[in-house]
Amino acid sequence: MQEAKYYEKLDNELVWCHLCPQNCKIKPGRKGICRARQNQEGVLYTLNYGKLTSWGIDPIEKKPLYRFYPGSLIFSVGTFGCNFRCGFCQNWEIAHGDPPTREVTAEELVEIALDAKRSGSIGIAYTYSEPMIWYEFVYDTAKRAQQEGLKNVLVTNGFVQKEPFMELLPFIDAMNIDVKAFTDEFYRKTCGGQLDPVLRTVELAHKSCHVEITTLVVPGMNDSEEEISSLVDWIASLDPSIPLHLSRYFPRYKFDLPPTPVATLKRAKEIALEKLKYVYLGNV
Numbered sequence: 084m085q086e087a088k089y090y091e092k093l094d095n096e097l098v099w100c101h102l103c104p105q106n107c108k109i110k111p112g113r114k115g116i117c118r119a120r121q122n123q124e125g126v127l128y129t130l131n132y133g134k135l136t137s138w139g140i141d142p143i144e145k146k147p148l149y150r151f152y153p154g155s156l157i158f159s160v161g162t163f164g165c166n167f168r169c170g171f172c173q174n175w176e177i178a179h180g181d182p183p184t185r186e187v188t189a190e191e192l193v194e195i196a197l198d199a200k201r202s203g204s205i206g207i208a209y210t211y212s213e214p215m216i217w218y219e220f221v222y223d224t225a226k227r228a229q230q231e232g233l234k235n236v237l238v239t240n241g242f243v244q245k246e247p248f249m250e251l252l253p254f255i256d257a258m259n260i261d262v263k264a265f266t267d268e269f270y271r272k273t274c275g276g277q278l279d280p281v282l283r284t285v286e287l288a289h290k291s292c293h294v295e296i297t298t299l300v301v302p303g304m305n306d307s308e309e310e311i312s313s314l315v316d317w318i319a320s321l322d323p324s325i326p327l328h329l330s331r332y333f334p335r336y337k338f339d340l341p342p343t344p345v346a347t348l349k350r351a352k353e354i355a356l357e358k359l360k361y362v363y364l365g366n367v
Contacts, residue, residue, distance in 0.1 A: 087120050087127040088219055089247050091351040094101045096125030102218055103166045103243050116275070117216040118179075119164035121311045130164075131191025132220045134184040136177045137161040137211045140204055145237050147328050149363055151257040157236060158199040160192065162220070167240055168275040169263070170337040171301060178212045179336075196233055197264045206234030206256070215243040218251070225247040241284035242276050248284060259291040259328075260285050264298070264305035264312040273304065282317070289321055297328040297365070300343050300351060319358040327355055331366035 086229065091099040094113045109122040119131040138160045143152055146159075147166050165178040170180055187195075196207045207228050211223050214237050223266055225235040231288040234256040239258040264270060288294045296318060300306050310329035318325050332343045347363050355362040 084128050084130055085132050085170075085219065087129045087243050088222075089244070090127040092177060093102075094124060098122045098125065098127045100127060101244055102247055103215060104277055105166055105242075107128070114242040115166075116168075116229065117164045117166040117213070119162070119216045125341060129219050130218075131162040131184075131217055132175050133163055133186050133188055135160055136163050136182045136184055136189060138185075140199055140202065143205070143236075144252070146208055146210060146236060146255055146259050147235065147297065147363070147365060148259055148293075149293055149328075150326050150361060151236075152205050152234070156202065156204045157206055157208045157234070157273035158196045158204045159208040159210050161209070161214075162217045163212060164216050165213040165240075166216050166276070167213070168241055171299065171332060171334075172271060172336045174211055175336040189220065189227050192247075193227045193231055193233070195233060202234065202237070205256050208236040208238060210236075213242075214239055215241075215248075218247060220250050222254070225251065229254050240274075240276070241288075243280070245283065245287070248287060252288065252291050255288075255292050257295075259274075259295045259297055260288065261297050261299070262314065265310050265317070266305070268303055273312065286321060289325065295326040295328065295332055299330045300348055301332045301338075301344050302340055302347065304340075306343065306347050308350070308354060311354050315355045315358050323358055324360045326361035326363065327359055328357065328363045329363050331364070333366065339352075 091103045100107045111122050114121045137168045141159045143155045143157050214221050235364045237258045270278045352362050
C-alpha cells in the first residue's frame with residue numbers, strides 16, 4: 084500500500100480521485116468504485132500496489148494480440164479490482180471478489196520477467212483484471228521493465244483520464260483495448276461507464292504504440308449490424324490496419340443470456356472486413 088497518484092484533497096478529509104472518469108469523491112474509510120483505492124484519514128492510498136492475484140506465461144495471442152510479435156510468449160500478471168461493473172465479466176472472481184494475493188516489488192517482478200525471457204517471453208502483460216486501477220505499480224514496473232529491454236503490454240478497458248494515461252504511455256509497447264459497444268447507453272447501463280473516454284484512449288494509444296481492439300459481441304445488446312458498422316467506420320477512420328477481435332459471449336457472472344450465435348459473429352466479421360484489414364473471431 085502506498086499513497087495514490089492523481090487525486091485532490093478536499094475539506095473534511097474528503098478526497099477526489101482523478102485517475103479514471105468515475106471521478107470518485109471518497110469519504111474517510113471508504114473505497115472508490117474500483118475497490119483498489121481507499122481514503123485513510125484524508126489521504127488516498129492504493130490498496131493493490133504490488134499485489135498479484137494471477138500470473139503465468141501466456142501466448143501473446145491470448146491477450147489477444149495477433150500482430151505484435153506473433154508466436155511469442157509473455158509473462159502475464161494481474162491484480163484485483165475494476166472501475167467497471169460489467170454484468171458479463173469474464174474474470175469477476177478477481178475483478179469483483181476478494182482473491183488471495185502474493186506481494187512483490189516492481190524490482191522483483193521485473194527480475195521474474197527477465198527469468199521468463201530465457202523461456203521465450205518478450206516482456207510483461209498487465210492483464211486479467213483492469214491494469215489502469217493498478218496504475219502506480221504498473222507505472223513503476225513498466226518503467227523499470229523498459230530499462231531492462233522488456234516489452235510492456237496493457238490489456239485494458241481504456242477507461243482512464245488523459246493525464247495519467249499520457250504519463251504511462253511512453254513505457255507501453257502494445258495495448259489491447261476493449262471497446263465493449265459503440266453506444267454510450269450500453270456503457271452506462273451495462274458497464275457503469277462511458278464510451279467517449281474509451282475512444283479517446285484508443286486514439287491516443289494509436290499515436291504511440293501498437294493497438295488492437297476487442298469487442299465482446301453480446302446477443303441483443305451490441306450485435307446489430309448498424310452498431311457493428313458504426314464501430315468499424317470509426318476504427319477505419321483512425322487506421323484500417325488496426326486489428327479488431329470480435330469475441331463470442333458466453334453466460335458469465337450476472338448474465339444468463341444464451342451464447343452469441345456463431346452466425347452473428349461471422350456476419351459481423353463480413354461487415355468489418357469491408358473496411359478493416361485484420362478481423363479475428365474469438366471464443367469460437
